[in-house]
Amino acid sequence: MVKVTLPDGIEKECKDTLAASVVTGNTKEDLEILRHSAAHIMAQAVSRLFPGVKLGIGPTIENGFYYDFGLQHGLSEEDLKKIEEEMSRIIREDLAFERTELPRDAAIKKMEALGQPFKVELIKDIGSDTVSFYSQDDFVDLCRGPHIHRTGTLKVFKLLNVAGAYWRGKETNPMLQRIYGTAFFTQAELEKYLKFLEEAEKRDHRKIGKDLDLFSFHEEGGPGLTFWHPKGARMRNLIENFWREEHFKRGYEILYSPHIAKINLWKTSGHWNFYRESMYSPIDVEGQEYILKPMNCPFAVLMYKTKLHSYRELPLRWGELGTVYRYERSGVLHGLLRVRGFTQDDAHIFCTPDQLENEILGVLELAQFMLSSFGFHEYEIELSVRGKGEKEKYIGRDDVWDHAENALKIALDKKGLPYTRMEGEAKFYGPAIDIKVRDALGRGWQGPTIQVDFNLPERFDVKYVGSDGFHHQVVMVHRTVLGAMERFIGCLIEHYAGDFPLWIAPIQMRILPITDAHIEYAKKLQALLLSKSFRVECDTGNAKINYKIREGSLEKIPYLLIVGDKEIQDGAVSVRSRRKGNEGAVSVEEFIKNIDAEIREKR
RNA sequence: GCUGCUGUAGCUCAGUGGUGGAGCACGUCCUUGGUAAGGACGAGGUCAUGGGUUCAAAUCCCAUCAGCAGCUCCA
Numbered sequence: 001m002v003k004v005t006l007p008d009g010i011e012k013e014c015k016d017t018l019a020a021s022v023v024t025g026n027t028k029e030d031l032e033i034l035r036h037s038a039a040h041i042m043a044q045a046v047s048r049l050f051p052g053v054k055l056g057i058g059p060t061i062e063n064g065f066y067y068d069f070g071l072q073h074g075l076s077e078e079d080l081k082k083i084e085e086e087m088s089r090i091i092r093e094d095l096a097f098e099r100t101e102l103p104r105d106a107a108i109k110k111m112e113a114l115g116q117p118f119k120v121e122l123i124k125d126i127g128s129d130t131v132s133f134y135s136q137d138d139f140v141d142l143c144r145g146p147h148i149h150r151t152g153t154l155k156v157f158k159l160l161n162v163a164g165a166y167w168r169g170k171e172t173n174p175m176l177q178r179i180y181g182t183a184f185f186t187q188a189e190l191e192k193y194l195k196f197l198e199e200a201e202k203r204d205h206r207k208i209g210k211d212l213d214l215f216s217f218h219e220e221g222g223p224g225l226t227f228w229h230p231k232g233a234r235m236r237n238l239i240e241n242f243w244r245e246e247h248f249k250r251g252y253e254i255l256y257s258p259h260i261a262k263i264n265l266w267k268t269s270g271h272w273n274f275y276r277e278s279m280y281s282p283i284d285v286e287g288q289e290y291i292l293k294p295m296n297c298p299f300a301v302l303m304y305k306t307k308l309h310s311y312r313e314l315p316l317r318w319g320e321l322g323t324v325y326r327y328e329r330s331g332v333l334h335g336l337l338r339v340r341g342f343t344q345d346d347a348h349i350f351c352t353p354d355q356l357e358n359e360i361l362g363v364l365e366l367a368q369f370m371l372s373s374f375g376f377h378e379y380e381i382e383l384s385v386r387g388k389g390e391k392e393k394y395i396g397r398d399d400v401w402d403h404a405e406n407a408l409k410i411a412l413d414k415k416g417l418p419y420t421r422m423e424g425e426a427k428f429y430g431p432a433i434d435i436k437v438r439d440a441l442g443r444g445w446q447g448p449t450i451q452v453d454f455n456l457p458e459r460f461d462v463k464y465v466g467s468d469g470f471h472h473q474v475v476m477v478h479r480t481v482l483g484a485m486e487r488f489i490g491c492l493i494e495h496y497a498g499d500f501p502l503w504i505a506p507i508q509m510r511i512l513p514i515t516d517a518h519i520e521y522a523k524k525l526q527a528l529l530l531s532k533s534f535r536v537e538c539d540t541g542n543a544k545i546n547y548k549i550r551e552g553s554l555e556k557i558p559y560l561l562i563v564g565d566k567e568i569q570d571g572a573v574s575v576r577s578r579r580k581g582n583e584g585a586v587s588v589e590e591f592i593k594n595i596d597a598e599i600r601e602k603r
Numbered sequence: 604g605c606u607g608c609u610g611u612a613g614c615u616c617a618g619u620g621g622u623g624g625a626g627c628a629c630g631u632c633c634u635u636g637g638u639a640a641g642g643a644c645g646a647g648g649u650c651a652u653g654g655g656u657u658c659a660a661a662u663c664c665c666a667u668c669a670g671c672a673g674c675u676c677c678a
Contacts, residue, residue: 163673164606550639
C-alpha cells in the first residue's frame with residue numbers, strides 16, 4: 001500500500017503506484033471523483049472548441065455526470081463526437097489538475113475577467129471567505145474538488161446526449177445546454193452500463209405495447225390519450241376485476257360518476273382556484289359552463305350527501321375506477337406513464353376522526369397487497385407535506401393540516417415502513433402518503449397515494465350524526481392503491497418486460513395444430529378451454545410448426561399447445577411453456593389442473 | 604411550455620435536388636411440415652401537414668402537428 005496526498009490535501013491509501021496517481025477505484029467516492037474530473041475535462045474540451053462558452057455547473061449524478069453550458073451554437077450529436085475527441089486529446093496531454101485558492105472578491109474579479117457570469121453568481125452565493133479553483137493547463141474552473149491528479153488517469157468515458165436545462169433549475173432563468181456523459185474505471189464497467197441501457201430500451205412499455213398489440217396513441221386522437229387494443233383491454237379488465245373483488249372483500253362499495261359537471265361544483269370544491277392549471281376549459285352546455293373532471297372526489301361527496309348518515313354506518317368506503325382528464329404540458333407526456341386522460345383506481349373513505357388511523361392502516365395494507373400481487377416488492381414511500389411559506393397553494397387551517405399529517409405519520413410508524421418526508425409535495429387539500437414504483441430505467445413514478453382531507457368535508461359541509469345526536473364533520477380519505485390504470489400497466493409491462501405471469505397474460509395459451517388435419521381437434525380444444533374461461537387462441541395459419549412456435553414465443557405467450565396425430569390419439573396436448581420450454585405431452589385434464597393452480601397462485 | 608434531435612409501406616429502417624427501396628408483416632398459390640423463420644408470386648407509400656426557394660423538393664428553408672431525451676411542471 002502506498003499513501004498519497006490528493007490535491008485537496010486528503011491522504012488516501014492506494015494499492016500500488018499506478019493507482020496511487022489517483023484513487024483506488026474501489027469506492028463510490030472514487031468513481032465520483034473520476035466522473036467529476038471527467039466533467040471538468042469535458043468543460044475544457046468545450047472551451048477549446050467553442051471559445052467564449054459560459055460555464056454553468058458540472059456535477060456527478062447517479063450514473064455519470066453532466067455539465068451545463070451557455071452557448072449560442074446548438075450542440076448536435078456530431079459536436080459530441082468532436083468534444084469526445086478533444087477530451088481524448090486532453091487526456092493524452094496528461095495535464096495536471098492544480099488547486100488554487102483565492103479570496104472571494106479576487107475570485108469574483110477573476111471570473112468577471114474570464115467572462116463567466118454564472119460562476120460569478122455562484123461565488124457570490126458561497127459563504128466562505130476563500131474559494132478554490134482547479135485548473136488544467138489554461139482552463140480554470142471554480143470547484144470544491146477533489147479531483148484526479150492528472151487528466152491521463154481518465155481512461156473510460158462516453159458522452160451520451162445533449163438536453164436543455166434551465167440555469168439553476170428555474171424556468172424563468174435562461175436555458176443552458178447540458179451534456180450528459182459517464183465515466184468508469186474499466187471498459188467492462190462502461191459496457192455493462194451501456195448494456196443496461198440497451199436492456200432498459202427493450203423493456204420500454206411503449207415498444208412492448210406496440211409489439212404485443214396492447215395499446216396505441218394517435219396523432220389524430222390527441223397526445224396523451226390512450227387507445228386500448230383488445231389485448232391491452234383484456235389485461236386492464238382482469239386487473240380491474242381483481243381490484244374490484246379485493247375491494248369488496250374489504251368492505252368497499254363501488255360507484256360510477258359522470259365525466260363532466262357544472263363549474264360551480266369545482267368552485268365549491270376549490271379545484272377551480274387551486275387546480276385550474278391542470279383543468280381543461282369549460283364546455284358550454286345551453287349557456288351553462290361544465291368542466292371535464294380532473295378528480296373524482298366531489299362526485300363521491302354529492303352521493304354521500306343524498307342522505308343523512310349515522311356514525312353507525314361509518315366508515316363508508318366508496319371505490320371508483322374513475323376516468324379523469326388533466327392538462328399536462330406537452331413535453332411531460334410519456335407513453336402510458338404520463339397521460340392526459342387516465343383512470344384512477346380511486347376511493348373515498350368517509351369516517352369519523354377516531355376511525356382515521358385505522359382506515360389509513362387498512363389502505364396501506366391493501367396497497368402493499370396489491371403491489372405484491374403484481375410482483376412489485378420494491379417501492380419508495382414518501383410523506384408529502386406542505387411547503388413552508390407557500391400558504392397560497394393550500395386550502396385549510398394549520399391545525400387541520402397538522403392533524404392530518406400526524407395521522408399519516410402514525411400509520412407509517414405503526415407499520416414500521418421507512419419513508420422520506422417531502423416538504424411542499426402535499427396536494428392542495430391535504431397531506432399524503434405517496435408510493436413510487438420504478439420503471440425500467442429506474443425512474444420513479446407515483447402510484448398509490450393516501451391523502452387525508454379535512455377540507456372538502458368543510459367546503460361541502462359533509463356530516464354524520466354522532467352518538468350524541470349532534471352533527472359532526474366527517475373526515476375523508478382519498479386513496480388509490482395502484483395509482484391509475486394507465487401508469488400502473490405501463491410500469492407492469494416494464495416490470496415483467498412483457499413476459500407476464502399466467503394470470504395477467506392477455507393471451508394465456510395458443511393451440512398450434514401441426515397440419516390442417518389437426519385444426520378440427522385444435523378448435524374443439526380451444527372451445528373447451530374458452531368455456532373454462534382461459535384466454536386461448538388457435539393458430540390455423542399455413543405455416544410449419546417451427547414457425548408457429550417462433551411466432552408464439554416472440555409474442556411471449558405463456559403456453560404453446562402443440563397438437564398432432566399423437567395428441568389426438570391420446571386426448572392430449574404437447575405443452576411448450578415459455579419459462580421451461582418443451583415439457584412434452586400431458587392429458588388435457590392434467591394440463592388444465594396445472595394451469596388452474598398456476599393462475600390461482602399468481603405464479 | 605423550453606432546449607436539442609426525429610418523422611419514408613402495418614413494423615424496423617436504408618436512401619439521393621431529377622418519377623421511392625430492403626427485411627419482416629399482409630394476400631394468393633405451392634407445400635402438410637413434430638418444438639424458434641419452407642418456397643414462388645403479389646398488393647401496399649401525397650416520403651407527417653402547410654407554405655417557401657428552385658426549371659425541378661421526399662431531399663434545402665420556415666411554420667405547424669406528433670414523437671424521443673432532458674429541463675421545468677405535476678408534487
